[in-house]
Amino acid sequence: MLPPSPQIALLAYLDKSSEGAELLSTVTQARVGYELFQRVTGQDQIDKYKKECILAIADYCKKHPNASKEDLRKEVGKQIVIFAARVDAL
Incomplete structure (x- = not known):
């Protein structure tokens, strides 16, 4: 606090x-x-990357409202891999 x-x-x-x-x-x-x-x-950078990951997933959902569960799973997985790579690079 x-x-x-x-x-x-x-x-x-x-x-x-x-x-x-x-x-x-x-x-x-x-x-x-x-x-x-x-x-x-580096917590401020991690928080920034997390926000960008969530926004990218939300943007995908917004642009692809009829995406299948499999497509959503793939996109979420892709964004998580990007997030993890960025955090590992810190």
């Missing part, structure tokens, strides 16, 4: 509350840590 939004922390800091500066510092550190984790693990 992410910490409070930076806007809330900034508002507390600007209101000169006693914990405002500490809260802003903590939230900023947490956000930077989260971003670093996403970049180091």
